[in-house]
Amino acid sequence: MTAADLRLQDLSVTYRGARGPVPAVRSVTLAIAAGAPVGLAGESGSGKSTIAHAVLRLLPPGTELTGQILLDGEDVVTMGWGRLRAVRWAGAAIVFQGALHALNPIRRVVDQVAEPVLIHSAGTTHRQARDRAAEMLSRVGLPAGTSARYPHQLSGGQRQLALIAMAMVCSPRFVIADEPTSAVDTVTRARVVRLLTATAAEQDIGLLLISHDLTLLTTACTRLAVMYAGRVIEHGPTADLASAPRHPYTAALLAAAPAVGDPAARYRPRGLPGDPPDPTALPPGCAFQPRCPRATAACATTDVELRADGPARRTACLHPGPAT
Amino acid sequence: MTTPVLSAHDLTVRFGGQQPVDALRDVTLELGAGEILALVGGSGSGKTTLARCLLGLLRPDAGEVRVDGRPLGYGAARLRGHRRQVQLVPQDPAGSLNPRHPVAWAVAEGLNIHRFPRAGLPDRVAAALAEVGLSPPGRFLPARPRELSIGQQQRVALAAALALAPRVLVADEPLSALDPPARADTLALLLRLRAIRALSVLLITHDLAAAWQAADRLAVLHHGTLAESGPVESVLRSPRHPATRALLAAATRPLPRRPQLP
Numbered sequence: 001m002t003a004a005d006l007r008l009q010d011l012s013v014t015y016r017g018a019r020g021p022v023p024a025v026r027s028v029t030l031a032i033a034a035g036a037p038v039g040l041a042g043e044s045g046s047g048k049s050t051i052a053h054a055v056l057r058l059l060p061p062g063t064e065l066t067g068q069i070l071l072d073g074e075d076v077v078t079m080g081w082g083r084l085r086a087v088r089w090a091g092a093a094i095v096f097q098g099a100l101h102a103l104n105p106i107r108r109v110v111d112q113v114a115e116p117v118l119i120h121s122a123g124t125t126h127r128q129a130r131d132r133a134a135e136m137l138s139r140v141g142l143p144a145g146t147s148a149r150y151p152h153q154l155s156g157g158q159r160q161l162a163l164i165a166m167a168m169v170c171s172p173r174f175v176i177a178d179e180p181t182s183a184v185d186t187v188t189r190a191r192v193v194r195l196l197t198a199t200a201a202e203q204d205i206g207l208l209l210i211s212h213d214l215t216l217l218t219t220a221c222t223r224l225a226v227m228y229a230g231r232v233i234e235h236g237p238t239a240d241l242a243s244a245p246r247h248p249y250t251a252a253l254l255a256a257a258p259a260v261g262d263p264a265a266r267y268r269p270r271g272l273p274g275d276p277p278d279p280t281a282l283p284p285g286c287a288f289q290p291r292c293p294r295a296t297a298a299c300a301t302t303d304v305e306l307r308a309d310g311p312a313r314r315t316a317c318l319h320p321g322p323a324t
Numbered sequence: 325m326t327t328p329v330l331s332a333h334d335l336t337v338r339f340g341g342q343q344p345v346d347a348l349r350d351v352t353l354e355l356g357a358g359e360i361l362a363l364v365g366g367s368g369s370g371k372t373t374l375a376r377c378l379l380g381l382l383r384p385d386a387g388e389v390r391v392d393g394r395p396l397g398y399g400a401a402r403l404r405g406h407r408r409q410v411q412l413v414p415q416d417p418a419g420s421l422n423p424r425h426p427v428a429w430a431v432a433e434g435l436n437i438h439r440f441p442r443a444g445l446p447d448r449v450a451a452a453l454a455e456v457g458l459s460p461p462g463r464f465l466p467a468r469p470r471e472l473s474i475g476q477q478q479r480v481a482l483a484a485a486l487a488l489a490p491r492v493l494v495a496d497e498p499l500s501a502l503d504p505p506a507r508a509d510t511l512a513l514l515l516r517l518r519a520i521r522a523l524s525v526l527l528i529t530h531d532l533a534a535a536w537q538a539a540d541r542l543a544v545l546h547h548g549t550l551a552e553s554g555p556v557e558s559v560l561r562s563p564r565h566p567a568t569r570a571l572l573a574a575a576t577r578p579l580p581r582r583p584q585l586p
Binding site: 017018019043044101145155156157158184187188212214253256257258259260261262265266267268269270276278 | 343366367474508510511561571572
């Protein structure tokens with residue numbers, strides 16, 4: 001079997017909002033292959049979660065999708081409903097964000113993890129599905145009693161591990177983890193990331209890790225793509241991007257996560273002023289320009305696209321370069 | 325410390341069922357006026373349980389909660405008064421904001437519950453939104469939660485708490501859904517609120533960097549007991565308890581680059 005390969009080609013996603021179209025993702029091109037986890041970083045509202053949902057067409061009715069999403073060569077965008085249903089969970093699976101309300105509160109954990117197995121393996125009995133689910137729950141490191149519990153009896157970290165078990169239970173070729181550690185403490189966070197990357201490596205799964213925590217992504221991914229206002233604004237090998245960011249927004253992300261014990265950071269949180277732009281009211285030119293320390297007049301009139309900027313690196317900026 | 329605004333004394337909370345567990349055991353903690361106290365601990369350490377006791381939402385099995393040194397009363401009227409003064413900013417804005425209600429209603433909800441005069445509501449709501457940086461009000465008042473980013477939803481929840489002019493904010497993991505720039509921004513906002521309103525904040529977080537950037541004191545919970553507490557500098561520079569050391573190590577040690585196969 002050929003290696004798992006997921007390609008987003010010029011993908012754009014526009015929601016139908018109450019006050020007009022909302023362009024959440026704008027012309028994103030990205031490739032993920034087995035063996036080389038890709039990290040997708042960016043602020044909340046940058047479009048990262050929309051991409052996760054788009055891959056399995058989990059978008060609300062009325063949402064406009066253009067471009068291609070090629071799962072091993074098959075375009076998800078034009079897939080028939082039956083094929084799409086077969087692909088969900090068994091071809092590609094999502095580990096969802098927000099474990100608190102991703103699980104059904106009135107069903108036991110094991111029954112929820114067993115559900116994809118029942119849907120995708122014709123002829124599996126309930127008992128077999130539950131056994132498989134219990135096995136998966138144990139493999140992700142949850143204690144034996146977890147199966148019989150209800151979601152509210154689990155801690156946030158345990159719920160997240162249960163969601164990972166659910167995503168892995170049908171042995172998918174691709175796993176998209178959408179903020180798999182945001183509601184989880186630092187100790188469990190390390191475990192969650194290790195679990196995802198180790199499983200992806202041993203089972204040849206294509207892994208797309210989505211997180212606002214750039215530092216987390218640098219520890220687990222081969223390549224990083226940084227999103228802002230629906231576009232990928234920087235893309236390259238992890239070590240290069242993290243040590244020498246070329247886009248000022250990437251630099252800001254890295255600067256806003258200080259080291260504990262650094263006296264310069266005490267009572268001095270260094271954030272970015274302002275907010276990500278309202279997607280229905282994007283500023284003219286570059287979407288980052290109103291908050292950018294390097295912006296010039298040209299930035300307000302040119303909406304820059306990703307362009308080659310060094311070996312295997314691309315940056316969407318008129319003034320790429322090291323932070324001054 | 326002068327009389328703490330809010331405190332817990334030998335608090336014990338037991339959850340029953342087939343395997344009874346002490347969610348909290350003999351926890352004593354004080355929050356001073358105008359102080360930011362970071363409450364950290366791993367998942368399941370009891371942070372949220374402690375917060376619920378301090379909010380009056382949960383009665384302890386032993387020990388007591390005190391407000392200005394006096395035991396918290398659990399009668400309906402006294403609890404209502406308490407909750408007006410001690411406001412919760414919940415962990416998950418998407419779960420706590422009614423998706424069908426515009427921001428204006430979300431922020432006014434507490435004011436309505438506590439029977440603030442209706443005439444003054446619009447001004448209070450607009451002021452609260454301005455205070456958390458959601459301007460201009462015209463843009464945000466009619467918006468529904470799904471039209472906002474997570475960071476903005478978080479700020480709506482914060483505005484709803486601030487509208488009541490509380491003395492204490494219990495912020496339960498207010499940063500976990502935010503990215504570093506927005507996190508730093510929220511911490512800067514909390515520091516400003518502390519300065520302007522002499523607000524006390526119980527900042528529940530597992531993010532030690534957040535505690536380092538914004539908190540005065542730090543308390544570490546471990547499996548329901550208080551592992552250690554003290555000024556942020558002392559606790560984080562010279563941690564005494566293994567739980568603190570473990571949290572610190574997990575926060576600062578980089579994860580291995582290559583996945584380690586089992």
